[in-house]
Amino acid sequence: MTRPANASRQTRKLLTVLAAKPRAWRHGYELSKETGLTSGTLYPSLMRLSDQGFLESKWGESEGTGRPPRHLYRLTNQGLALAHRSDSGSLPAPLPGKRRELKA
Amino acid sequence: MKSGSPRGSIARALVDLAAWSLPTHRADWAAAMRAELEYAEDRRSAFVWALGCLRSGLNERLLAWSLLDIRAIRWMLALWLGYRAEDILCDVALVLSYKAPQLGLTALLTHCAQGEDYQRIIPFLDVTTYWTIGAWMLVSGLYLLVVALLLRRAAHAANLLILTAALNVALWLRELGEPLYVSAFSPNDHLWDALMYVGTAFLGWICWTNARRRACTTL
Numbered sequence: 336m337t338r339p340a341n342a343s344r345q346t347r348k349l350l351t352v353l354a355a356k357p358r359a360w361r362h363g364y365e366l367s368k369e370t371g372l373t374s375g376t377l378y379p380s381l382m383r384l385s386d387q388g389f390l391e392s393k394w395g396e397s398e399g400t401g402r403p404p405r406h407l408y409r410l411t412n413q414g415l416a417l418a419h420r421s422d423s424g425s426l427p428a429p430l431p432g433k434r435r436e437l438k439a
Numbered sequence: 440m441k442s443g444s445p446r447g448s449i450a451r452a453l454v455d456l457a458a459w460s461l462p463t464h465r466a467d468w469a470a471a472m473r474a475e476l477e478y479a480e481d482r483r484s485a486f487v488w489a490l491g492c493l494r495s496g497l498n499e500r501l502l503a504w505s506l507l508d509i510r511a512i513r514w515m516l517a518l519w520l521g522y523r524a525e526d527i528l529c530d531v532a533l534v535l536s537y538k539a540p541q542l543g544l545t546a547l548l549t550h551c552a553q554g555e556d557y558q559r560i561i562p563f564l565d566v567t568t569y570w571t572i573g574a575w576m577l578v579s580g581l582y583l584l585v586v587a588l589l590l591r592r593a594a595h596a597a598n599l600l601i602l603t604a605a606l607n608v609a610l611w612l613r614e615l616g617e618p619l620y621v622s623a624f625s626p627n628d629h630l631w632d633a634l635m636y637v638g639t640a641f642l643g644w645i646c647w648t649n650a651r652r653r654a655c656t657t658l
Binding site for chain 1: 465467468470471472473474475477478479487488489490491492493494495498499
């Protein structure tokens with residue numbers, strides 16, 4: 336039996352922000368500021384999305400002398416579909432105290 | 440972020456620690472955290488960013504480990520909980536040997552109170568109810584059950600451990616509300632008890648959160 340898809344409130348927020356500019360590559364600091372999530376919440380969410388194929392990433396160019404290249408992220412088509420489901424409310428919230436694996 | 444400032448150095452050290460904490464398959468994420476730190480607007484943001492990264496790193500490390508699958512950890516925990524169960528049973532025997540001498544537990548009293556002057560705890564023994572004794576015996580029994588579950592690698596060992604440890608702490612806190620209990624023992628004894636109970640509860644919490652998170656790979 337397929338389990339219902341669900342995501343935490345923080346991941347929903349992240350999906351909404353990423354889906355607002357679906358083709359743009361975004362970096363972690365920018366996402367943190369736009370979502371209001373700290374890096375302690377943001378990175379685990381990004382990692383889970385990436386692990387499950389909802390997010391793609393690449394290394395960008397350095398943005399100034401002596402500054403390292405940044406890791407950039409955007410949603411895959413699968414991730415966009417997930418974001419739309421999240422926005423439309425068809426993505427159930429996790430059960431209280433119990434988190435389940437998200438399936439597209 | 441400007442280099443050379445003390446807080447900047449602390450932030451870099453924290454992100455380095457976060458990167459070190461992350462499992463090897465997360466190396467790209469570790470590099471991403473380090474790179475992003477260099478774009479922080481000011482030292483305070485860099486510091487907050489670094490703390491968050493450290494939290495992520497430690498979480499991921501804990502997720503990568505299944506603590507109770509590691510034999511050495513399982514056995515050490517089992518030995519510790521066995522000791523806790525024995526310690527509680529000794530206390531129960533001590534109380535029963537005083538309150539119910541017909542049970543013939545005097546020999547146990549000699550064993551459990553070796554070298555201790557137990558006269559000073561007699562007022563406390565007088566007010567200890569059988570209900571309390573039963574509750575302590577239940578906690579001890581539950582600890583022994585957790586030991587058995589741990590050694591059988593049963594899935595619910597961590598759940599029962601956190602419940603038992605919480606019950607143990609609750610009983611201890613209830614006793615702390617009894618002035619005769621507080622006055623019966625020295626501050627050092629109470630400090631030792633606090634370390635025992637809170638330490639066991641902390642171990643239980645680590646095992647429980649680890650088992651819970653591993654069971655739920657989520658978004």
